[in-house]
Amino acid sequence: MLEMKSRWAPYWQAAPLAIVFLIFFVLPLLVTLAVSFWTYTGYSIEPAFVGDNYATAFDKCLASLPDLCTTFRTYLSTLKFCLMVWLITLVLGFTIAYFLVFEIKSNNMRLILALVTTIPFWTSNVIRMISWIPLLGRNGVVNQWLMGVGLTSEPLDWLLYSNFSVVLALVHLNTVFMIVPILNSMSRIDKSLVEAAYDTGASGWQTLWNVIIPLSKTGIAIGSIFVITVVMGDFISIGLMGGQQIASAGKVIESQINALQFPIAAANAVVLLAIVLMIIWTLLRFVDIRKEL
Amino acid sequence: MSDKTKSGISRRTLLKGSAITAGFLGTTAVTGFPAVHADEPITLRYLSTATNQSPAIAAKAKEITGINIEYVTVTTDDVTKRIITQPDSFDLVDTEYFSLRNLIPSGNFQAIDAKKVKLVDKLATAITKGEIDGKKIGDQGTAPHKVMYLEKQRGKEFAKEQTEWITLIPTTYNADTLGIRPDLIKRPIESWAELLNPEFKGKTSILNIPSIGIMDAAMVNEALGTVKYGDKGNMTKEEIDKTIATLIEAKKAGQFRAFWSDFNESVNLMASGETVIQSMWSPAVTAVRLKGIPCTFQPLKEGYRAWASGFGLPKTLKGKKLDAAYEFINWFLDGWAGAYLNRQGYYAAVLDTAQQSMEPYEWAFWMEGKPAEKDILGPDGGLLEKAGSIRDGGSYNTRMGAVACWNSIMDENAYMIQKWNEFIAA
Structure with missing residues (x-):
């Protein structure tokens, strides 16, 4: 009897979360999947099982090769941002985490500095985005300063509504997602391992490469998953900072929803989900998060 | 081992307890609170974009008619989305005529009974007939007069002629450039x-x-x-x-x-x-x-790209709320609100009553394209135009x-x- 109870206990304990997930995550996902095969008019959606929505999503994609169709171009552009933001946040996040763990000796100071990294989240996303305009705009602070010290004679247009501003905003938003998990992994590294490496004659870089990075791998993987999923699904930052001139998968879905084309929006959502899952699956090939947690 | 079991049991007991609480709460929610007392003021949930909403209009409506206006503010696209997917989430909607081609076939509207709208004959002809002083104006696109009337109250077909079943009673319209x-x-x-x-x-x-x-x-x-x-x-x-x-x-x-x-x-x-x-x-x-x-x-x-917006009623609205909606629409056309909208640079649905609620110099500036005799103030009292200026476009x-x-x-x-x-x- 006791045996039975203890065998079932973990399941009972996991049940509440499982139910929440089922209702608010799995179920909506299944509905989205189902609706992606439905047909629609301007004012209604009808249950059906057709592939038309997927065909529209990839309209002329094969026929127009080697030129890229809209969908491929959109995903390529989103992937490009994803890669750039991932690389920059990784370097920044790793460096900051390293500094906090190995260079700061006082625990209180470390805590305070770690909290400082969350400052970008003190205001709403939209306000944060809008505040870039007076900074980077044609008549913004940066341009006025550049012209003031005589570095440029005309305002630089590429500071705002460009690839540059999109990457800047996304890095600004997402670096903290990289810092926290890496910080978490790093602070668990036994300091005597680092000392042992030095004692056996390893240089600073060798220690970093052979000891610290491998032991921070879990944090890096978790941070990467955060950053990649956020950037792949983002359309607000890309929209606002790109002056809405840069396409993103999320924006395509949004304009279809606004036009009441729910089934085709659902089909695009399924495609986006599949791509993100593939990226994460690839990541997990390299790092077994569960083993190292 | 026994430790674990104990904690398992206690947790389960706790769960049971909360399940009972949840059940109890659930029951209360289902039974509901007693129906609103008949003499209490009626509240209308007014769905529209921010452009068409103003606390001043709601306050004045409350003062004159006693009806509470509760604004539900969403974007242009979301107004349409709400009407199609949640037709019970509002009592009155102010939406654009162009979306009617999607809204009417959805069957979520009931047409407005022209007999219950006092000033129905005074509605601007730019909207009802697509003409001004008998002269036709441009009607490419979804011109309001094409979608203003239905064959029957719950119909899904637009009528070619004027009928007594109106899809939307105009609130504001304008010419954009x-x-x-x-x-x-x-x-x-x-x-x-x-x-x-x-x-x-x-x-x-x-x-x-x-x-x-x-x-x-x-x-x-x-x-x-x-x-x-x-x-x-x-x-x-x-x-x-x-x-x-x-x-x-x-x-x-x-x-x-x-x-x-x-x-x-x-x-x-x-x-x-x-x-x-x-x-x-x-x-x-x-x-x-x-x-x-x-x-x-x-x-x-x-020329201009024009738009027009108007009041529509959800199909489920009935009883006292329906009466209140008609009362509010009648008040809205009665002049005060029209004058307010005219001062924002929009145009009112019934021009005669709006004129009566505006100062002659205001009317001359906003509607007749004449130079302002005095400083022109916005509806909130702020200075909009200095004396002597002329409205863009006349x-x-x-x-x-x-x-x-x-x-x-x-x-x-x-x-x-x-x-x-x-x-x-x-």
Whole structure:
């Protein structure tokens, strides 16, 4: 009897979360999947099982090769941002985490500095985005300063509504997602391992490469998953900072929803989900998060 | 081991307890609270965009009719979405005529009974008949008179003639054009074609709401002579292709600084000088001007893109709430609200009563296109225009008389959205 109870206990304990997930995550996902095969008019959606929505999503994609169709171009552009933001946040996040763990000796100071990294989240996303305009705009602070010290004679247009501003905003938003998990992994590294490496004659870089990075791998993987999923699904930052001139998968879905084309929006959502899952699956090939947690 | 079991049991007991609590709460919720007392004031949930809402109007309505107005504020696209997907979440909606082509077939509206609307014969003819003083105005696109009447109250067919079943009772309407910064352009602007003029490379913007943006694009293309349209408000696939192709070409050449989809974005772009000529809405022009920055809602020789918005009733509304909705609509047409909207630069549905609620000098400025005799104040009492200035575009008859097309939903709407996304991705 006791045996039975203890065998079932973990399941009972996991049940509440499982139910929440089922209702608010799995179920909506299944509905989205189902609706992606439905047909629609301007004012209604009808249950059906057709592939038309997927065909529209990839309209002329094969026929127009080697030129890229809209969908491929959109995903390529989103992937490009994803890669750039991932690389920059990784370097920044790793460096900051390293500094906090190995260079700061006082625990209180470390805590305070770690909290400082969350400052970008003190205001709403939209306000944060809008505040870039007076900074980077044609008549913004940066341009006025550049012209003031005589570095440029005309305002630089590429500071705002460009690839540059999109990457800047996304890095600004997402670096903290990289810092926290890496910080978490790093602070668990036994300091005597680092000392042992030095004692056996390893240089600073060798220690970093052979000891610290491998032991921070879990944090890096978790941070990467955060950053990649956020950037792949983002359309607000890309929209606002790109002056809405840069396409993103999320924006395509949004304009279809606004036009009441729910089934085709659902089909695009399924495609986006599949791509993100593939990226994460690839990541997990390299790092077994569960083993190292 | 026994430790674990214990904790398991206690947790389960706890769960049981909370389940009972939840069940209890659930029951209460189902039983519900006692029905609202009959003598209590009625509240109407008023769904619309922020543009059509004003605390001052709600307060005045409460004072005169005793009806509470509870505003539900969403974006243009979300008004349509709410009507289609949650028709019970409002009691009165103020929505654009162009979306009726999707709303009426959904069957979520009941037509308004003309017999219960006192001033129904006084509604502006620009809306009811598509004419001003007996003269026809442009009716390309979803002109309101095409979708204003139904064959029967719960019908799904639009009537060609006036009937007693009205889809929407007009609230506001206006003629839109391009906004410009005269201080930065320093020369007269007379045509929609200027939006794609390379002279303004990197300093223009178009709005990224496909159903409206495509109309602005059509005005530009027609002015340039690059595309000839049968009906700009109902393009063929070929016309859509050509329109989008010009836009893509301009975009690749760096003509646009940014696109906007929200009123405030358009104000920011213009006020900061990021753009000097762009698609714009009249209250946005006012907002830029209130910052002390020169901005003109420039009349253009090809005419205006017009829109109109009106009250509709959800099919489920009945009893006291339905009566209250009619009472509120009648009050709305009675003049006070109309005058308020006229002072914002929109046009009121019933002009006679609005005139009675405005000072003669205000009427002369806003509606007759005459120079302001005194300083013109906004509805909130702030200074809008100094004495002596003239309204952009002139009188009501000149502005509404020059309408070229109306906001619309095309037969090829789905295709248009797909092509628009292509333009954004280009």
